[in-house]
Amino acid sequence: MSAPPTYPIATLAVEAWTDAVIDEIGHDVRSLYVERFWLGMLGPSATWLLRRLVSGLEDHPEGFELDLALTAMQLGLGNRSGRHSPFFRSIERCCRFGAAQQLGLHGLRVRRKLPPLTRAQIDRLPPALQDAHRAWVEGPSTSLPVDQLRERARGLALSLLELGEDTEATERQLHTWRLHPAIAHEAVAWAVERRSVTKLVARGDLPPEAA
Numbered sequence: 001m002s003a004p005p006t007y008p009i010a011t012l013a014v015e016a017w018t019d020a021v022i023d024e025i026g027h028d029v030r031s032l033y034v035e036r037f038w039l040g041m042l043g044p045s046a047t048w049l050l051r052r053l054v055s056g057l058e059d060h061p062e063g064f065e066l067d068l069a070l071t072a073m074q075l076g077l078g079n080r081s082g083r084h085s086p087f088f089r090s091i092e093r094c095c096r097f098g099a100a101q102q103l104g105l106h107g108l109r110v111r112r113k114l115p116p117l118t119r120a121q122i123d124r125l126p127p128a129l130q131d132a133h134r135a136w137v138e139g140p141s142t143s144l145p146v147d148q149l150r151e152r153a154r155g156l157a158l159s160l161l162e163l164g165e166d167t168e169a170t171e172r173q174l175h176t177w178r179l180h181p182a183i184a185h186e187a188v189a190w191a192v193e194r195r196s197v198t199k200l201v202a203r204g205d206l207p208p209e210a211a
Helices: 020-025 032-042 044-059 068-074 086-096 119-123 127-138 146-162 167-176 181-203
Strands: 011-016 064-067 100-103 107-110
Touching (some): 032 044, 032 127, 044 064, 044 068, 064 068, 086 100, 146 181
Parallel strands (some): 011 107
């Protein structure tokens, strides 16, 4: 078994980076938006590191000590140590893109949400992702008949929940797509109930015909 890496320091003191604007309009680092549109910029290692850090802040809102060697190995970043190791490069990328901020040698301030991409960042996306981002921002056409709009809203809500958004963020995203608040609220409630039924069926607690 490989020896764990040795870093200049053993731990980093991680704390939340509070930002009233980004915390309101941003996207959870575990959300579909970040997975689809931020991943290519941050890189997979930095994105997974951010997810780990934000999950840690959920468990310890006051902050926590991050074991560098253990985290690097858990993320599959090998046992190379030093400032030029893959693990430290992931931290550096988080800081370079404004997702984190170093506090001296021993501290790291971390955003719990990432902002929407800037126009310059969108222009660097592949054409297919630029189209997907435009569709994300513009959302479904609100000129559809009400029954079709309701079905589209339900499908979107279910997809967002499955990919990690919570109910509040899901409903807010439907509002951003200019869906009527009543349709958005009903769609989220339907999606939550649908997921619950699906889980019961998967466990064998409910016959499939009842779904």
